[in-house]
Amino acid sequence: MEVIGIVSxxxxxxxxxxLVQSALDGASSAGHxxxxxxxxxxxxxxxxxxxxxxxxxxxxxxxxxxxxxxAIRNADAVVFGxxxxxxxxxxxxxxxxxxxxxxxxxxxxxxxxxxxxxIIITSQGNGDAKAxxxxxxxxxxxxxxxxxxxxDIIRMSNGNSPSAIDDRKELLxxxxxxxxxx
Numbered sequence: 001m002e003v004i005g006i007v008s009x010x011x012x013x014x015x016x017x018x019l020v021q022s023a024l025d026g027a028s029s030a031g032h033x034x035x036x037x038x039x040x041x042x043x044x045x046x047x048x049x050x051x052x053x054x055x056x057x058x059x060x061x062x063x064x065x066x067x068x069x070x071a072i073r074n075a076d077a078v079v080f081g082x083x084x085x086x087x088x089x090x091x092x093x094x095x096x097x098x099x100x101x102x103x104x105x106x107x108x109x110x111x112x113x114x115x116x117x118x119i120i121i122t123s124q125g126n127g128d129a130k131a132x133x134x135x136x137x138x139x140x141x142x143x144x145x146x147x148x149x150x151x152d153i154i155r156m157s158n159g160n161s162p163s164a165i166d167d168r169k170e171l172l173x174x175x176x177x178x179x180x181x182x
Contacts, residue, residue, distance in 0.1 A: 044063040
């Protein structure tokens with residue numbers, strides 16, 4: 001089984017990155033092949049609304065994101081790691097998410113192979129864990145429409161410091177267990 005981790009946080013070794021890595025470590029310990037992709041390292045644009053993907057399987061844009069979309073198509077599971085900025089999934093992830101529209105055909109059926117699993121990991125600075133649950137719930141709906149089975153949603157709150165996760169072993173353990181469970 002191949003598991004891809006997508007990190008949309010620009011903070012290397014920050015909370016989101018470490019949680020995704022913990023999930024990938026769990027998947028690796030269960031014998032799965034893993035790979036992590038940091039969206040901040042890539043040069044890409046958001047959806048251009050050209051509708052190419054409505055009649056063709058794939059996105060017309062030829063940028064760094066094409067390889068990521070192909071990796072997701074070929075993977076058995078994906079760990080999506082997203083920080084919450086201003087109450088929403090961060091902008092970099094939103095550009096990427098819009099490009100995942102190419103996974104859905106003109107009749108709104110998934111083009112992905114059945115059985116693809118997903119873990120959603122979010123981190124936010126707000127100390128109220130329930131304050132911004134909606135963005136991850138909305139992402140779960142979009143992923144389900146795209147053909148994913150969301151197996152876990154892990155939400156970190158009170159994470160303004162990039163190292164806040166270091167004191168939250170229970171969340172790292174949850175992420176690792178989620179990865180093992182894939």
